[in-house]
Structure formats: C-alpha cells, structure tokens
Amino acid sequence: MNAQITPAPAHDDLDAFWMPFTANRQFKSNPRLLARAEGMYYWTPDGREVLDGVAGLWCVNAGHGRREITEAVAKQLGTMEYAPAFQMGHPIAFELANRLANIAPPGLDRIFFTNSGSESVDTALKIAIAYHRARGAGQRTRLIGREKGYHGVGFGGMSVGGMVNNRKFFAASMLPGVDHLPHTLAIEHNAFSRGLPQWGAHLADELLRLIALHDASTIAAVIVEPIAGSAGVVLPPIGYLKRLREICDKHDILLIFDEVITGFGRVGKPFASQAFDITPDLMTTAKGLTNGALPMGAVFAHRKIYDAFMQGPENTIELFHGYTYSAHPVACAAALATLDVYTKEGLLSRAASLAPEWENAVHSLRGLPNVLDVRNYGLIGAVELEPRAGKPGARGFEVFVKCFERGVMVRQTGDTIAMSPPLIIESKQIARIVETLGSVLRETP
Numbered sequence: 001m002n003a004q005i006t007p008a009p010a011h012d013d014l015d016a017f018w019m020p021f022t023a024n025r026q027f028k029s030n031p032r033l034l035a036r037a038e039g040m041y042y043w044t045p046d047g048r049e050v051l052d053g054v055a056g057l058w059c060v061n062a063g064h065g066r067r068e069i070t071e072a073v074a075k076q077l078g079t080m081e082y083a084p085a086f087q088m089g090h091p092i093a094f095e096l097a098n099r100l101a102n103i104a105p106p107g108l109d110r111i112f113f114t115n116s117g118s119e120s121v122d123t124a125l126k127i128a129i130a131y132h133r134a135r136g137a138g139q140r141t142r143l144i145g146r147e148k149g150y151h152g153v154g155f156g157g158m159s160v161g162g163m164v165n166n167r168k169f170f171a172a173s174m175l176p177g178v179d180h181l182p183h184t185l186a187i188e189h190n191a192f193s194r195g196l197p198q199w200g201a202h203l204a205d206e207l208l209r210l211i212a213l214h215d216a217s218t219i220a221a222v223i224v225e226p227i228a229g230s231a232g233v234v235l236p237p238i239g240y241l242k243r244l245r246e247i248c249d250k251h252d253i254l255l256i257f258d259e260v261i262t263g264f265g266r267v268g269k270p271f272a273s274q275a276f277d278i279t280p281d282l283m284t285t286a287k288g289l290t291n292g293a294l295p296m297g298a299v300f301a302h303r304k305i306y307d308a309f310m311q312g313p314e315n316t317i318e319l320f321h322g323y324t325y326s327a328h329p330v331a332c333a334a335a336l337a338t339l340d341v342y343t344k345e346g347l348l349s350r351a352a353s354l355a356p357e358w359e360n361a362v363h364s365l366r367g368l369p370n371v372l373d374v375r376n377y378g379l380i381g382a383v384e385l386e387p388r389a390g391k392p393g394a395r396g397f398e399v400f401v402k403c404f405e406r407g408v409m410v411r412q413t414g415d416t417i418a419m420s421p422p423l424i425i426e427s428k429q430i431a432r433i434v435e436t437l438g439s440v441l442r443e444t445p
C-alpha cells in the first residue's frame with residue numbers, strides 16, 4: 001500500500017503553492033498532507049490512515065478511489081480528451097443532461113454545465129436576470145441572498161453570499177442591487193434540535209419587508225442554500241423554505257436553491273429540494289456530480305425558463321454565457337460513471353436510512369465541554385463550540401487539528417465543527433468519528 005504513496009515535499013518546496021482558503025504560514029510550518037485515498041480513508045505520505053469525515057470537501061459522496069469512475073475517465077481521455085460545446089456538441093454531454101433531468105426535481109430538466117459551484121452560482125444568477133429580460137421584465141435585476149450564505153467566490157456569489165470574511169476584502173466591488181435576508185441560525189431558540197428546528201419559519205417573511213422596500217418589480221431572484229454548509233451548517237426551520245417559495249410565487253420572483261453541498265444524496269434524496277418537497281426555479285450543483293473526481297458543475301433550470309429564451313431568429317445565440325470547459329467530455333464521463341455508482345449502490349437515498357443512527361451519534365456529544373449546540377440532517381452534522389474569549393475560531397481550529405492527528409478528518413468553520421462523511425459510511429466508522437471528536441472535546445480547554 002505504501003508503495004503507491006507520493007512522498008511528502010521537502011519543507012522548502014511548500015512555498016510556491018499559494019494555498020486556497022488556507023492559513024499558508026501556519027500550514028507550511030506544520031503541514032497536513034494527504035497522499036492516497038480509498039473508500040472511507042485517506043493516507044498521509046508517511047502512511048498514516050485518516051478517516052474521511054467530510055467526503056473530501058463535501059464532494060466524494062461514493063467514497064474514494066472508485067474504479068468505475070477512474071476507468072470511465074481513462075477511456076474518455078483515450079477516445080476524445082476535449083471537444084468544444086459552443087455551436088457544437090458531443091454525445092455524452094447530452095446523455096449526461098438527460099440522466100440528470102431524470103433525477104431532477106419536477107420541471108427542472110434543462111441543464112447548463114459549468115466547472116464548479118462558484119460558476120454554477122454565477123451562471124444561475126445571470127440566467128435569472130436574463131430570463132426576466134427575455135420575457136419583457138428587464139427591470140427585474142435585484143438579487144436577494146442571505147446572511148451566512150456561501151455561494152462561492154465569484155463576484156456574483158460573493159455578493160449574494162453573507163460570509164463576512166469573504167466580503168470584507170472586496171467590499172467596494174460587490175454587485176450593486178443586492179440585499180440579504182436574515183440567516184436562520186438561532187441557538188437561543190433551537191439548540192440541540194434533532195433535524196430541522198421548530199423555531200424560525202417567520203424569518204421567511206423578511207422577504208416581504210425587502211419586497212416592500214425595493215418593490216417586487218425590481219427583484220429577479222432569491223438565492224438560498226436549503227441547508228447552508230460552509231457557514232457551519234445552518235438548517236432551515238420547519239416551514240421556512242415553503243414560505244419563501246410562496247412569497248416568490250406571489251411576486252413573480254425566481255427562487256434559486258444552491259445545492260452544491262446538498263445535491264447528490266447528502267440528505268437522503270437526490271436533492272434537498274425533493275427531501276423538503278419544495279421545487280425551486282433554478283438549482284445549482286457541483287461537487288458530488290463527479291464524486292469530486294473532476295471539476296464539474298451543473299445548473300438545473302426549469303423548462304419554463306429555458307423556453308423563455310427560445311425566441312427570436314433561430315440563428316441567434318439565446319444566452320451569452322458559457323465556459324471553454326462547459327460539458328468537458330472527460331468530466332461528463334466521470335459524472336456518468338458517478339451516477340451509475342450512485343444508482344447501483346442506492347447512494348442517493350442511503351443517507352435517509354443512516355440518518356437516525358447518525359443523529360443519535362452526533363447528539364451524544366451534547367454535554368461535552370464547550371458544546372453550545374449540535375445540529376444534524378441527513379448525513380450532515382455540526383457541533384458548535386463556545387468561542388474562546390477574544391480568540392474566535394481558535395478552539396475550533398485546535399479541535400480540527402487534534403482530530404486530524406488522531407486519524408479523523410472533520411471540517412472547521414470558526415468554532416463550528418462540521419461533518420459530512422461519504423455516503424458509503426458504515427456504523428463502526430460513524431462511531432469512530434464521534435468517539436474521536438468526543439475525546440478531543442474532553443481534552444480541549
């Protein structure tokens with residue numbers, strides 16, 4: 001096994017890579033390197049096993065090293081490594097779009113391919129604005145996001161997003177005409193809720209306040225994550241998303257669900273929209289689409305939106321948007337193989353059957369030192385820790401590092417520890433994640 005492991009780079013060789021979303025100096029003085037992965041595990045260059053409690057970065061839903069995906073990618077590379085998707089097409093792009101349409105929420109059967117979650121978000125925002133223009137309502141340009149929302153790092157996604165650290169450096173460069181709903185994290189009302197919290201459906205009515213302020217005729221779309229992950233797992237109160245849907249319908253505003261982390265089985269259905277029985281007009285995805293094997297995203301658009309663009313002379317391009325690598329053939333092959341694995345192994349619904357066990361496991365951490373809240377839904381879990389006085393995020397980071405050193409990978413956002421394991425997880429691995437985190441929490445002042 002060790003023979004396949006890539007050796008760790010020498011200390012000096014760590015400088016050139018400017019690492020994303022990383023404390024570079026801290027990391028480079030004490031690197032956490034991963035060199036190989038299979039099933040539920042990573043291995044470090046020195047051969048230490050690390051149980052993956054976050055599916056890489058919420059993307060490796062079928063577990064690591066899936067042979068079927070590797071073979072499909074290799075085959076496609078050997079057949080045709082690239083083909084443009086502008087004014088041309090290649091067969092498996094259409095096959096993939098059809099396969100995705102078959103598992104989509106009702107009506108969302110028009111698929112636009114991107115290369116990441118950020119690109120999916122910016123694409124969906126542009127489609128929303130262009131849709132209103134195409135149907136003669138071009139004054140509808142305003143976008144409504146939400147506090148604590150994370151919609152990637154493009155200027156559009158950052159603008160509708162509500163993560164302070166993501167916004168403050170670029171404060172003067174945000175899109176104009178954006179407003180935000182309040183977030184739904186309310187520990188004072190909902191601490192230790194099991195599943196969706198009871199309190200807070202009325203927070204959706206804040207949209208009515210924004211409509212009264214800006215007038216509905218100026219608003220193109222509302223974008224929310226059905227469950228926010230990157231901000232530390234924020235769940236929708238019972239009834240909240242339904243209410244948002246009703247208000248959007250009443251005022252002709254498009255509702256966009258950002259399902260970049262909730263898509264592809266994370267909450268026990270293909271998409272959270274189906275788990276919550278609320279159909280958005282546009283849905284953004286990425287991550288689990290290829291099991292993380294290759295970069296790819298997809299925007300699911302309701303057919304009525306696509307149809308609104310299909311007018312005017314037939315030789316005109318209807319939507320001036322696309323990427324060189326939209327529907328990249330190798331990514332399409334990876335996605336098709338991924339969907340095959342998901343289907344064959346029942347992974348798009350497996351989280352639903354594991355959810356009760358997962359819920360009990362993560363809630364067993366209640367009562368441990370500094371634990372303010374435990375949240376869960378599907379195969380998502382979060383433990384919110386009391387921040388150290390004057391040092392927000394320090395306790396969370398220490399817990400994350402200690403878990404890694406003890407062979408369990410969790411994710412830290414500020415003082416929240418998030419968990420989202422591959423959907424192939426077994427009971428003993430659920431127990432190991434929670435036992436490791438529990439023992440670290442007991443020993444972390």
Ligand SMILES: Cc1ncc(COP(=O)(O)O)c(C=O)c1O
Nearest residue numbers: 116117118150151152258260261
């Ligand atoms: C809800 C959501 N939207 C968008 C993104 C951005 O995706 P990417 O990092 O692939 O650009 C993320 C990433 O975590 C996300 O969680």
